[in-house]
Amino acid sequence: MSINKINYEQFAMDYLEGNLNGQQLRDMEQFLERHPDIKKELEEMELFYLEADEDIVFDQKESLIKETEPEAIIVSGYRKWWLMSSIAVFLIFAITLFMLNMDVDKVHSSDETMVEQKTITSEKQQPSVTIDNNEAITNNDEINTPEEGSNREIIIEKNQEKVVEIKEDVNNDNFIPNSNPIQKEQPVARQAPQSVPTEINPQTPTPEQSKKNEEPVIFAGTDTSSRTTESENNANPKVKHKTESTPIASVELEPIFSETSITKPMEDMQLEVDEQFEIVKVKETRLQKLGLFPEGKRIINRSTLKSVLIPESFASKD
């Protein structure tokens, strides 16, 4: 753009202030050479600059002040996008963490339930235990005195080693089998071996008979050949082998471990000995009725009882 008398004013201030350079400075100098009157004017021009008067103040500032309030964060553009994305990621992470914790709690809860159930069975000594399928789970070394007021019947299922049924009596002293049981789990009725000759035990005592005697009883199945497993945690003095067939004998287990308690030698009974059985005390049982034992309580070894319950030996005695 060439500089002339029409437009020179827009370059004059920059020229006076020394802000022109290069081609514009040369053009301005050439213009001033062509117009000496304008050059003289600019050379004589004294630049005055105004200064702000600090004494002049606005004395009504307070009327302009607004009350400050907590305001929402103003975000826009990509900042808003990043903020929303960050919140979304945080929420997803938190929800995932929460769900994982829920799963862990469930596992712990189920484990605790199992432990609690086992604790109940182990802490509260049961006066009577029903064993399915001839499972021998007694261990008199761990037998304790039954807890007062907690006369219970426990059914233990084979190979699962857990309590599937807990039946509690109202009165510990008056044990009534299968009366008002507290069902922790549906009892599993297992079919007893059919090899038990029910006709052999026409007078086999029933749980009701045991109730009359006010003594917990053991109902033992006749098929003792299947007694190959033994539970480790059964500490009940009263064990009942629950079978579909009629029990052939009713005996009471007592925490008597001394062989000296045996009042009658096993040889005299002519019974076989099985190590899986512990000391038992025979009260009024089918064995007595069958004449296998004299009157009164007798202390016999469990192994002898097993032998008694073997159909062949029983039949031979009968």
Add this chain to the structure above:
Amino acid sequence: MTSEQYNICVRQFADRVFRFVIKNIRNEADARDIVQQSFEKLWVKHETVEFEKAKSYLFTTAYHTLIDWTRKNSRMDVVEQTPEVVMGSNHYNRFELKDSLNSALQQLSNIQKEVILLRDYEGYSYKEIAGITGISESQVKVYIFRARKNMHKILTQMEKTG
């Protein structure tokens, strides 16, 4: 801009806007009204105006309010007084020069007064003044050149007559 930032603008710019306005209209009450209106407009728009641009927004608003006020009050162009102090280039103390400059300023046209005040008082660049006033940058340069040239003439005349 938050309300807190708006209040910061009040404390930082109210005096400067007031000086800019009162140098143009020389009416204190009207100058206060213009300042009030300018800040009220800023408050209405404060959520959309960025804090960094609040000063320009304020001076732009004040400038246009000033233009409206000028159109309604033709007395703006009246030369109020004749300078009492004749100014020589290097012979006056600071206070005398200041008064003479203020007197010379009032003899300028409105647009010359406005742009030179924005330039000298607030230090705005030609481009920024163009943005505030809505005129081109070249025109701003022309108005400022003419303003300084006229002030030189006025002050020289004061010196001769004084």
